[in-house]
Amino acid sequence: MLDETMKTQLKGYLERVVRPIEIAARVDGSENAREMMALLNDIVPLSDRITLTEHRAADNERAPSFSLTSPGVDIHLTFAGLPMGHEFTSLVLALLQVGGYPPKVEQALIDQIKALDGDYTFETYFSQSCQNCPDVVQALNLMAVLNPRVKHVAVDGALFQSEVETRQVMSVPTVYLNGAVFGQGRMDAEQIVAKLDTGANDRAAERIKTMEAFDVLVVGGGPAGAAAAIYAARKGIRTGVAAERFGGQVLDTMGIENFISVPYTEGPKLAAALEQHVKSYDVEVMNLQRAVKLIPGDVVEVQLANGASLRSKTVILSTGARWRQMGVPGEEAYRNKGVAYCPHCDGPLFKGKRVAVIGGGNSGVEAAIDLAGIVAHVTLIEFDVKLRADDVLQRKLRSLPNVTVITSAKTTEVTGDGQKVTGLVYEDRAGGEVHRIALEGIFVQIGLLPNTEWLKGTLDLSPRGEILVDDRGQTSVPGVFAAGDCTTVPYKQIVIAMGEGSKAGLAAFDHLIRTSAPAATAEAKVA
Known part of the structure; x- marks a missing residue:
């Protein structure tokens, strides 16, 4: 099942495991079960900390499937089907985390997951070709490792067609919680926890209200926003990023083959690299924040959906775009239902x-x-x-x-x-x-539709709703710049958005220098 190169790489990863991993497989004699066992039998010899047991699945058990746990640790994490394709990474991370390797997430999120008070049984339907599914699977697997009251089963929809038909799952990832639909589409651990922890939004709003004004505030976390934040932060000025979801539309992009110097990458991988790069600088990143109003002034105010407001001397709008809908009867009613x-x-x-x-x-x-x-x-x-x-x-x-x-x-x-x-x-x-x-x-x-409805009446937009900008990214409002797919700049490409974001970051810095310079004195003018 795994070639020698993959085995060598996986063996290196598994050297980080610090506690035993028990794999319990449930089979039914099918070809799919044989493929699953071939995969597991390739994995077991790669670490002396891994053991495998196999039994015939009972009538009420999904087969083929396997669970991961560790002796003395209460973990409920299961893969139903074959986690290959995009989900192979989810399997590798699950093995590491069940084996005690610390997850690469912020401690505040870990504490929030551990503090969840309730019994949560999640089921995620995925497809091996879905680039958004691993984020959801990995997030819920992590939660199952950290909190014994969280149970998670990742279900390969292609192998469990009867379940897909019965539940009428027509879009992946689709997540069920305690038997009812919890959500569809890409979600990370922070977003999932925010839906479960009802007080998280209020706490985030209170924290934002205490923040001092930024020198540069970037609204949007796609390629343009990330580039703008990096270029601003490198100038040593106070920089913030407020984004609904960091990565933006790149997260929904499958294969990227025209990003210069990188022959091939995938959207989620690029988005993760963008976020890591931004966070390597002193940038205040505020995720899960949706802007709803822009109020111009000497200090620009950006009001958020949670009731809080951010203030900044300059603002860079990089809110991107979304898939355009047909706008015909029945489209919205059957969204994710065909x-x-x-x-x-x-x-x-x-x-x-x-x-x-x-x-x-x-x-x-x-x-x-x-x-x-x-x-x-x-x-x-x-x-x-x-x-x-x-x-x-x-x-x-x-x-x-x-x-x-x-x-x-x-x-x-x-x-x-x-x-x-x-x-x-x-x-x-x-x-x-x-x-x-x-x-x-x-x-x-x-095609695409710019995410600019919230800006109507505040700054100049094109008939298509794109933000009008000059060659420096300046909008019709002084101190407010824009970059990326939400603007009139032609050719909506990742590399172009990054260039425009970089330019907007530099232009915002230049604006700060010019507007903060002391006025010339009368003596200086005479001289």
Whole structure:
């Protein structure tokens, strides 16, 4: 199951284990169970602290599955299925943490997890191709290691299709808590704990209220925001970052192959590196903070959703963008019930089914190509008279036997049975005919929408809602700068956002120098 290179690397990691690890496997005689046991049998010889037991699963037990624990330590951590692909890292971290290796998280979060008062049984449905799932799995595994009242089972949705169908899981990661849906989409430990610890938000707000004004406050934690914070902090000025989720849209990006000097990386890995780099400087990072109002002035005020406010001499807006929605009846009602926005994450849940992709740009065509290898049939629907994707992608798409391309089509409705998607309705823009397509999934890939609604009426925006900036990143409000996908700067790319963020950080510093310089005296003017 594991090649020699992976075994060597894993053996090196397992040397950090300080206490015994017991793996209890439950099997059912299936090929999936044999693959799981092959993986576990590859792992056990890599450390003399690991033991493995195997038994036939009872009727009420998931199989194949295995649990990790340590003698004398109350840990309830289980993988149901095969944690390979993106989830192999989750398995490695689980082994280390169960084996007593300290987690690389802030002590304040560890204390908060240990202090949770309640009994929490979590179940996370993941797919091996989902880049957002490991964050959730790893967070809940960590919580299960630190707090005996937290139990966690990570379930491979592709292997437990009957559960997926019964619970109508149509988006990953989907998390259940004590049998009820707790959340969907990417979450880290800080976000999960904040939902459980109801007083955390109030405590964060009280702490923010006591903060002195910053020299530079960055709103947003994506590539542009991270670069702005680093460039500002390097000037030795008081710098803060307030972000809803550090990493921004990069966290939802699968493969990154055009980040100069790095041939390939993945969004979550890059986002983690950005955060680590920012925190290596003296930057106050305030995560899980959503800005709701900007109040200009000599000292700019940014009001937050939790009721607190931050003040700063300059502000850099880097709030990024989000997936654009179709805005048709049924879309919101069936979001995560067949309407999806991440083909890499959710595609495996539609294995053997019929799906549609909305959008004929590079993102839409790439999604259709990826999905065609999983699902029974893909219908790609494009509003324009022709696809806008690169020619090489179009040629690949049209070579696939299970793909239908429809152009000059306007999607007008998502249909469903009250619980899940059953189809969509589109209008032929040329002839006006209305058509219905029966399908189980719809993947929307129609571009981005800037996160700037909260700024309307405060500074100048373009008709598309983008922040108008000059060549220095200056907005229409003195002392307020902007960078990245939320601005009018063309070409929404990670490397461009970083450059614009760096420029905004330097421009903010320059603004501080010029506005804080003492006025010239009358004698100096005469001289």
